[in-house]
Amino acid sequence: MTTTVTVRVPAKVNVQLAVGAARPDGFHDLANVFLAVGLYDEVTATPADTLRITAEGHDVDRIPLDRTNLAARAAELLAARYGRSPDVHLHITKDIPVAGGMAGGSADAAGALLACDALWSTGASRDELLDLCAELGSDVPFSLVGGAALGRGRGELLTPLPLGGAFHWVFAVADGGLSTPAVYREFDRLTAGTAVPEPEADPALLAALAAGDTAALAAALTNDLQAAALSLRPSLAATLDAGTAAGALASLVSGSGPTTAFLVKDAESAQAVAAALLASGTCRAVRVADSPAAGATVI
Numbered sequence: 001m002t003t004t005v006t007v008r009v010p011a012k013v014n015v016q017l018a019v020g021a022a023r024p025d026g027f028h029d030l031a032n033v034f035l036a037v038g039l040y041d042e043v044t045a046t047p048a049d050t051l052r053i054t055a056e057g058h059d060v061d062r063i064p065l066d067r068t069n070l071a072a073r074a075a076e077l078l079a080a081r082y083g084r085s086p087d088v089h090l091h092i093t094k095d096i097p098v099a100g101g102m103a104g105g106s107a108d109a110a111g112a113l114l115a116c117d118a119l120w121s122t123g124a125s126r127d128e129l130l131d132l133c134a135e136l137g138s139d140v141p142f143s144l145v146g147g148a149a150l151g152r153g154r155g156e157l158l159t160p161l162p163l164g165g166a167f168h169w170v171f172a173v174a175d176g177g178l179s180t181p182a183v184y185r186e187f188d189r190l191t192a193g194t195a196v197p198e199p200e201a202d203p204a205l206l207a208a209l210a211a212g213d214t215a216a217l218a219a220a221l222t223n224d225l226q227a228a229a230l231s232l233r234p235s236l237a238a239t240l241d242a243g244t245a246a247g248a249l250a251s252l253v254s255g256s257g258p259t260t261a262f263l264v265k266d267a268e269s270a271q272a273v274a275a276a277l278l279a280s281g282t283c284r285a286v287r288v289a290d291s292p293a294a295g296a297t298v299i
């Protein structure tokens with residue numbers, strides 16, 4: 001019998017984040033082009049007498065260890081769906097920046113779901129797991145799937161995208177986090193009184209991904225939440241400028257921020273841009289990672 005299951009789950013960067021007007025339910029329709037990157041959290045599930053969460057790694061003092069933790073919510077949802085006890089010990093090893101716009105919480109939710117599913121042998125199909133992911137959060141289905149995908153609806157309706165090669169990234173971690181709902185509210189405030197277009201995926205960006213063409217991808221990167229994130233955290237402009245000055249091909253806010261993402265030519269350039277960003281004093285830490293990365297995987 002399996003007694004412990006560990007799942008590894010990647011972070012994401014949004015290479016295009018097109019945001020529509022607020023819907024009646026408060027969410028926003030998106031054309032959200034997700035790319036999984038090689039920074040990972042791990043979730044280990046072990047049988048226990050009660051549902052318990054522990055965590056180690058970067059900034060774990062900033063995540064809740066009670067039942068509001070997204071990993072705990074995933075275990076409870078799966079247990080309720082299959083009529084069993086949610087008692088399990090979930091240990092999270094965190095490497096994805098917390099509240100950084102890189103879907104760390106979503107990664108832990110997808111990881112916990114897959115780990116508990118394996119531990120409990122529920123027999124859930126992939127589609128059933130994807131439905132549960134969507135109940136847990138808009139970004140959680142992508143954490144399960146990984147690779148590259150277009151997310152429609154609120155981001156949960158995924159179409160896998162072809163990728164023609166690897167891309168190299170540097171990420172600058174900012175002090176503190178940004179609240180995703182607060183960034184969407186700021187988007188609403190900044191766009192009030194304007195006609196917000198229907199979000200559409202950019203064909204040039206999809207072609208750049210399919211061709212594995214870094215220069216074309218750099219020219220096509222966009223994030224409709226960037227102005228809102230910069231409005232709430234003006235200091236991010238200096239980080240973006242520092243990355244561009246250091247030779248990044250393109251610089252943008254990752255999702256709702258405040259992590260900033262820098263697309264670079266190759267692994268050597270990544271090291272140079274990372275060192276320059278750190279030396280600039282405009283960020284707390286830097287990380288280097290490649291894309292794509294596989295989705296949630298039992299290891």
Ligand SMILES: C[C@@](CO)(OP(=O)(O)O)[C@H](O)COP(=O)(O)OP(=O)(O)OC[C@H]1O[C@@H](n2ccc(N)nc2=O)[C@H](O)[C@@H]1O
Nearest residue numbers: 026027028101102103137138139154180181184254255256
């Ligand atoms: C912005 C994005 C881009 O991928 O991620 P982050 O950069 O924060 O990681 C996502 O849209 C975040 O997805 P996720 O963090 O899963 O959001 P959810 O838990 O579903 O929703 C949290 C809140 O964000 C807002 N929200 C989220 C998704 C969406 N399409 N429209 C929204 O308005 C709503 O206010 C919602 O109550």
Ligand SMILES: Nc1ncnc2c1ncn2[C@@H]1O[C@H](COP(=O)(O)OP(=O)(O)O)[C@@H](O)[C@H]1O
Nearest residue numbers: 063069070098099100101102103104105106108
């Ligand atoms: N397992 C978890 N890991 C990270 N954050 C979590 C987790 N569970 C709950 N949270 C909370 O979810 C919020 C969003 O965190 P996160 O998913 O890391 O950011 P983002 O949505 O910007 O990618 C934070 O306020 C954090 O405290």
